[in-house]
Amino acid sequence: DTAVSQTPKYLVTQMGNDKSIKCEQNLGHDTMYWYKQDSKKFLKIMFSYNNKELIINETVPNRFSPKSPDKAHLNLHINSLELGDSAVYFCASSQVGSVLAFFGQGTRLTVV
């Protein structure tokens, strides 16, 4: 069973569209994250949720809106996609009291 799963794995879309990336974890973790990996492979935190509440919101454009319907899911919705949003987006999760994070396989978003 996949611990942290993201869908879709690849997403190609046009500028201006709205898209969502889904993330689910079956580890029973309370904290979930979204990271962005840019074209130079630099990984940076975007958001963190703990038990459905937003904990970290780095300087990310408000076109990006995370949504956590329950603690096992943290979806990323992106409005009005721009070319610069092209990247690989990684979801991760960790247990309360643990510093160890488990990562999903990533979603490669290409905006054309």
Next chain:
Amino acid sequence: AQSVSQHNHHVILSEAASLELGCNYSYGGTVNLFWYVQYPGQHLQLLLKYFSGDPLVKGIKGFEAEFIKSKFSFNLRKPSVQWSDTAEYFCAVNNQAGTALIFGKGTTLSVSS
């Protein structure tokens, strides 16, 4: 603010050569240190981690890392690399549970057979 520096951007080695990838972090308090590996087209996988105790930690696939507090370093080593070690290697740090990882910019390792 915490930051992580990986000095080597791209390392090219022949099989059986020894590997050392540098990682330095900037943070004055207690830190947790990690090395992650990303094989081509795959997700991040944890290689090894340091929380406390023995500063020499051993991870999967023959990798090890040494935490040197006085140097704020956590270098990754492997005595003899294999072609299958070709990947991106990321050093990361956080300082408490539930906080996000701060990553270095990664090192690309290319191993020729």
